[in-house]
Amino acid sequence: MKPSGSVAYAGGVSTALLTDQYELTMLDAAIGSGRHERPCVFEVFARRLPNGRRYGIVAGTGRLLALIEQFRFGDDELSFLQHNSIVSTTTIDWLANYRFSGTITGYREGEVYFPGSPVLIVEGSFAEAVLLETLALSVLNYDSAVASAAARMVSAAGERPLAEMGSRRTGERSAVASARAAYIAGFSATSNVEAGRSWGVPTMGTAAHSFTLLHDSEEEAFQAQIDAFGPSTTLLVDTFDVEKAVDLAVKVAGPELGAVRIDSGDLAAQVATVRAQLDSLGATNTRITVTNDLDEYAIAALRSAPVDSYGVGTSVVTGSGYPAAGMVYKLVAHQDDAGEWVSVAKKSTAKATVGGHKAALRALDAGIAHTESIYQAAEGRPDVEGRDLIVDLVVNGSADARWLGHDGTLAARNHRAQAVAELPDSAFGLSRGEPVVPTVYR
Amino acid sequence: MKPSGSVAYAGGVSTALLTDQYELTMLDAAIGSGRHERPCVFEVFARRLPNGRRYGIVAGTGRLLALIEQFRFGDDELSFLQHNSIVSTTTIDWLANYRFSGTITGYREGEVYFPGSPVLIVEGSFAEAVLLETLALSVLNYDSAVASAAARMVSAAGERPLAEMGSRRTGERSAVASARAAYIAGFSATSNVEAGRSWGVPTMGTAAHSFTLLHDSEEEAFQAQIDAFGPSTTLLVDTFDVEKAVDLAVKVAGPELGAVRIDSGDLAAQVATVRAQLDSLGATNTRITVTNDLDEYAIAALRSAPVDSYGVGTSVVTGSGYPAAGMVYKLVAHQDDAGEWVSVAKKSTAKATVGGHKAALRALDAGIAHTESIYQAAEGRPDVEGRDLIVDLVVNGSADARWLGHDGTLAARNHRAQAVAELPDSAFGLSRGEPVVPTVYR
Incomplete structure (x- = not known):
């Protein structure tokens, strides 16, 4: 069923053009090369916290899930792309049926995060997942920047x-x-x-x-x-x-x-x-x-x-001086032609990343966090006392209702209180310092 | 005719709740005191430019005019206000028929501005005009912050x-x-x-x-x-x-x-x-x-x-370090019971303002700006060589089509080029300094 016009997906307007054009051109070229259906894993993480902050707060997830449901190409969106020759007619046809049908896992909204924390993990074909890059980052970067600053004000007050x-x-x-x-x-x-x-x-x-x-x-x-x-x-x-x-x-x-x-x-x-x-x-x-x-x-x-x-x-x-959280959306793994998973990562100097489909836990000692432990999901959870951080957000295209709307917002607020309560006291200093919990890749 | 639901004013969704609650409570109390129909003039201006900037660029005006057309209270908006007892039933009835019917003048989009420049002047009853405060500031403060930073990059490039x-x-x-x-x-x-x-x-x-x-x-x-x-x-x-x-x-x-x-x-x-x-x-x-x-x-x-x-x-x-332009929306004049205009202004120390319905011109010498001249509109334009800065934006509730949509955006871009070309060379230094043109109130 092809949607018509540009309105009314899950009660809202289409969010499909809230994207950088390169996502559409990458899709177009990948359809051409036949690589667009490769199963992929993309990961959202921050390379670092804003200068001297001790921890960050994930926010925006509940909003993002709703906006992904509205990420549909109606006639208005398609005709703009066609009229401006942004993608080929083959790609236009593909987009007309687009609806994200993959799986998204990640940190709960309201969770504390540190450098490298896999805040959002998007699994789907390259074609399906690449299109969500800008929307995911716009929402998470802005909302997390605000929540991270706000959390400092809350502890100061x-x-x-x-x-x-x-x-x-x-x-x-x-x-x-x-x-x-x-x-x-x-x-x-x-x-x-x-x-x-x-x-x-x-x-x-x-x-x-x-x-x-x-x-x-x-x-x-x-x-x-x-x-x-x-x-x-x-x-x-x-x-x-x-x-x-x-x-x-x-x-x-x-x-x-x-x-x-x-x-x-x-x-x-x-x-x-x-x-x-x-x-x-x-x-x-x-x-x-x-x-x-x-x-x-x-x-x-x-x-x-x-x-x-x-x-x-x-x-x-x-x-409070850092209006964007600096999170990035990176391809970390894809299947090759033999169906084997291949970890991938950018290798160049300043922006090198760690490949692979990861998971994370917050190691605790007497209820207090001491390590952000990130591991390759395929290798299994290390035997460490701590709290698992990855939850289901979207399963086979369906958003988990626990994170949506008024209830999801309140749940995030309550979860933030619990997650912040696990931090050592040094988390609440306002002066600059290192992240209060170090990130360790296993 | 009462709008129904929350959708479809001028092709968009209602913007009526994109406001701070105090505008609604002020309206409510003013309806109670009978002062809500007093003719008023509100003015948008910046007290200062961001630290060391030499000039600012007004942006957002064309977007704002479209959003004001969508500033209508449908059943969804009214039932939220009623259900949460934010305003009285009398006020709910008043809001059901709300549509801005006043006049807005101000600087063209793309215009250069300085401290005190009356960027937007909203004339209407207190009730009509007070409701637009937050929407006007959200749009102008964000868009002008971006445009003002972008203009520096353009000259650097x-x-x-x-x-x-x-x-x-x-x-x-x-x-x-x-x-x-x-x-x-x-x-x-x-x-x-x-x-x-x-x-x-x-x-x-x-x-x-x-x-x-x-x-x-x-x-x-x-x-x-x-x-x-x-x-x-x-x-x-x-x-x-x-x-x-x-x-x-x-x-x-x-x-x-x-x-x-x-x-x-x-x-x-x-x-x-x-x-x-x-x-x-x-x-x-x-x-x-x-x-x-x-x-x-x-x-x-x-x-x-x-x-x-x-x-x-x-x-x-x-x-680029200043994500909000710092513009404010202030009541500068209202009519008294005798129908005479009264200039008003906050008097307290750090945030004192200049009252009265103002106009502005940019005084030029051989085509180069040297003074931002702000005067009381009722006293008439001073006899000075220069360019008048105030144009009609909305007349009796109707937005001037020149500033809307694709054409309005292009017109703003072209106007910016002309306005920037009038600035003295010292405007384009990146180091901190005073506004390149001083503001003089006559």
């Missing part, structure tokens, strides 16, 4: 909740992915409404400076907000003068005021002053939330200040 | 063409935006196929290392590629040993081989060696393209090497 508020600092669809990835990494909520709908991430938000400026006075604005949401709302107190605004906020809302938000200035000093002022006004349960260009270092610096919660924007959605 | 190849290093939809923004900034082509379809960006791509590794030998792989695309194709020569691969490439394709691509190693030295080797084999017209983690500095460093073209990935799609 300790028990205090973090809200992701960076939608305006990344592409409009990346914003949704980012909200989801930060939630997986331990953030409590997001300002992004679509992330609430699509992925079940708790959403929050009250008012910006424009709301105060719209009204004829700050008092009128505060009263309008209290009228709409009750005194438990969060009032933004830095539009004009923080001290006056805090007085006014408590006057209008009463001492049961939920929270005040501060979005500018020297936060450590400001927060202490506002806390004292709130307490003196009897608003001892009113919380203080801060939102001014925070990153993991600023959050750590506020540890001794009486902050109740943080809103984080730019730094989380841009991976 | 001189006459040599640049291809954008970074799809795998940014979110899967941001990848499309990125390809488009780089094209507007002067790149020649992209690897991203969807950017070709959606925006008319020329696409390119041949083969990755996996194609060579799939075959039983490098020779078999090269032959397969030549068979499919002819000798004018680009062969990737660094899978095993560059020198042997170059010999083989010319042996298989003949001296009419189109190009070789090098993706690793010390490029300056490597390129010179490969050039000499190709010439000695008679392949004097075979071009050399390089693609290994390039940014504007690496491109400039290769100025004296015999490179014919560059492929740029990570650094362009992540804004």
Whole structure:
């Protein structure tokens, strides 16, 4: 059955052109050489962690599985390829029936990863598997960059909740992915409404400076907000003068005021002053939330200040200096004409890789990780105490429902908490260092 | 007419939830206070350029106008908001009929901008205009970050063409935006196929290392590629040993081989060696393209090497260190109850802004820009030689067709070339400095 138009695969639009053109031209040439049906194994891994990070968090897997289901070529996609002579008519016909029917295994979403960890393993014919390279990397590289940065903020914040508020600092669809990835990494909520709908991430938000400026006075604005949401709302107190605004906020809302938000200035000093002022006004349960260009270092610096919660924007959605996780998608094995598996790898100097279909376990001692152990799957699991890291994600073309949608997102968040709890304490330092667990190839 | 479901506004899916929740709660509270219909002016501007950049390039405008047409609340969007009690039923009813009916003016896409430039000016009721804050910023901040970085690479590359190849290093939809923004900034082509379809960006791509590794030998792989695309194709020569691969490439394709691509190693030295080797084999017209983690500095460093073209990935799609342009969306004026316009601005220390509905011109002397002149629109254009910067983008809810689709993208690319040509030579230094043209508020 040939799909028509470019819409409506698994409820979404086609993702088939979200690819680098070379995947299509490689397919075309491989069909020509007759090699396109060779069974292959591709692997996604990161050569290294961003400069000085101690560990990374895998994110994006659940999104990727849904996008792979929508990776179908309808008439619109095919006619673009044909009209622009990107591939031959033989290949157009082949693509019309494309649907990934292979198997994908890998790390669970929310899992901790290290250099070389085989985060995703794609098994299928060359033709089927090569087409997923760019989509897989776009999703995993962005989402994992955000989750890896977010995890550092979560440990810097300790028990205090973090809200992701960076939608305006990344592409409009990346914003949704980012909200989801930060939630997986331990953030409590997001300002992004679509992330609430699509992925079940708790959403929050009250008012910006424009709301105060719209009204004829700050008092009128505060009263309008209290009228709409009750005194438990969060009032933004830095539009004009923080001290006056805090007085006014408590006057209008009463001492049961939920929270005040501060979005500018020297936060450590400001927060202490506002806390004292709130307490003196009897608003001892009113919380203080801060939102001014925070990153993991600023959050750590506020540890001794009486902050109740943080809103984080730019730094989380841009991976706090490392906006792409640097994962690559490499052919590691294929069958030869005799049906034997051949390990393959690029040999040139700076980017040499380790071939072969691999598996991985995290070796543990008293529940604490000490080695990322990567081995050739065909040689069998080494007899080591530890946790197996590879799970089924897609089996014969069908995505495992455990990893999809709202439930999959929540499962990833819970798994992240467990995986991070296995790391030694040195994982949580913010200064630069080596990966906290060394990778060993067996 | 109430839209149904969440699909199919102007051919796309609803963008209405690509927003921070506070825009909806502000709307809700403003409906409560009766202030939601006050005529307002919001302005998008950047407080500063990224550290040491000399100018920025506005990008994303054409995409944003299309996304605003899809900013409609269907049953799916409304039921999410209702089910989660994000806004009141009164507000749900109001949103069901929402369609932006105001006016948007601003800088043309592809225009040069400086700190304070009023890049986008949104006029409408508070209710209508406040909802667009996050969408406008997501699009403009990401696309302008990419275009601003790309423009530096374009000037560093001189006459040599640049291809954008970074799809795998940014979110899967941001990848499309990125390809488009780089094209507007002067790149020649992209690897991203969807950017070709959606925006008319020329696409390119041949083969990755996996194609060579799939075959039983490098020779078999090269032959397969030549068979499919002819000798004018680009062969990737660094899978095993560059020198042997170059010999083989010319042996298989003949001296009419189109190009070789090098993706690793010390490029300056490597390129010179490969050039000499190709010439000695008679392949004097075979071009050399390089693609290994390039940014504007690496491109400039290769100025004296015999490179014919560059492929740029990570650094362009992540804004070369500055992945978000830092633009903000601020209420600058509203009408009071008497129908008089009131300028408004946040007063607190670090983030004070200039209120009022502004316009801008770029003052020129003999065709070269010397001042970004920003003035209050109501006071009239100053009598200064220069180019007016504000154009109509959306008039009474209808987007100006000149800025949309393939044509709009090409128009933005052409405009960028003209706008950049007005800049003084000091704009093109890569070292850090002040904005090349000072901003003056009149």
